[in-house]
Amino acid sequence: MTFLSSGQKGLDAAVAQVFEDSHHAFGLRHIMEELKGELRKGPWSQQIREGIIEDFTRAAQACSIEDFNISIESIRNISSEAADWIIARKPEYWSDAIFRVCRYDHFSSNIVDAFNNWIPTKKEGSIVLMIDSLRMKIMEVIESRREACKVWPGPLTPTMEYKVEEEMLKARKMTVLCSSDTVFEVRCNAIFVVNLANWECTCRRWQLSGLPCMHAVVVFNRTGRSFYDYCSKFFRIESYQLTYSGTIFPIPDMDTVDFECWGKFNSASQATYIR
Known part of the structure; x- marks a missing residue:
């Protein structure tokens, strides 16, 4: 299992300790935004800053250590401080060339952004209703993707x-x-x-x-x-279809949910039953 995080302090050690056989990757977008903030503090023009960002992206997507080093050296020729800052962000967690397992050449954070936009914090009055709202949204997504892939010619997506x-x-x-x-x-x-x-x-x-x-x-x-x-x-399309082949079953009217039972689930010692 591979965990993806923003690289906050302590997470690298915590994930390795709790999930010994897992892997931990840092999201590229978070590091890139931090890097942009650091570069704005320097004397460089917008064009030079954009060049450093491009080199950083190439370093992250490099397939070999040699290509990674070339991109880092290109940054170092402009600013050794910027290069040192990037290396200090532990490239073994975000560079394809060094990361120990496969990232499938994918760096998107779309799923995180979509999920954050789904959370109806202003509309729902309780965690139960919030979860139910998310459940309905996921049901809609599964159905739309299940229908979309029926017309794909294949064999790949x-x-x-x-x-x-x-x-x-x-x-x-x-x-x-x-x-x-x-x-x-x-x-x-x-x-x-x-x-x-x-x-x-x-x-x-x-x-x-x-x-x-x-x-x-x-x-x-x-x-x-x-x-x-x-x-x-x-x-392959077969794998895509299998991903969305599961069923999320309907739930009766939320007005019938026994909230007293949910309250009894607050701690492990009290979680003796739930309907």
């Missing part, structure tokens, strides 16, 4: 199909040398090794995103293999 097209466009001007039935050398601006048996490329994009990189694509084209046979199962 539309977002992933778009990324497939991008990788195929990048793979046009590359040379492939065959080492074995499963190992290939791909030459472009550099040399990369693609291992089909292990679903790996030395660029590490395939391993990190779950979607074959452009170097793997050119190998597929050379060998007549299907791109879709080497994608993470989580990107």
Whole structure:
């Protein structure tokens, strides 16, 4: 299990202590907003500040330690203080190149923003009614997404199909040398090794995103293999449908809820029953 947080003080140690086999990632947006605030204190122009932010984003999305270091050094050439500030924010929690498990190439905080907007704090008078309001909202989302995916052509979700097209466009001007039935050398601006048996490329994009990189694509084209046979199962429409296949059952009129029983649930010692 991977926990995502804003990186507040103490959370890194607390998560590791309570959930020993889990992983902990920091949300990129929170660090980026902090960095923007720090840069506004300095003497740099807006253009230079934007350049530092772009380098920081490249460092976060870098697939290798080498690419991460290049981005950090680019920042250090402008400001060693800014580079030191970024390194102090523990890149092992937010950089693809260093994070120990896969982030699936995804940095969005949309789900957090959407959930915060759902919470009807001004309309509902109790926690029970608030939870019920959230339940109804989730039911609506599940139903709308369950219906939407019925017309998708597949085999991948539309977002992933778009990324497939991008990788195929990048793979046009590359040379492939065959080492074995499963190992290939791909030459472009550099040399990369693609291992089909292990679903790996030395660029590490395939391993990190779950979607074959452009170097793997050119190998597929050379060998007549299907791109879709080497994608993470989580990107397939079948997995999307399974995600929203569960049922949230209706609840009777909330006026009939026994609030006295809810009150008895305030502490573990008193939680002897609940209807």
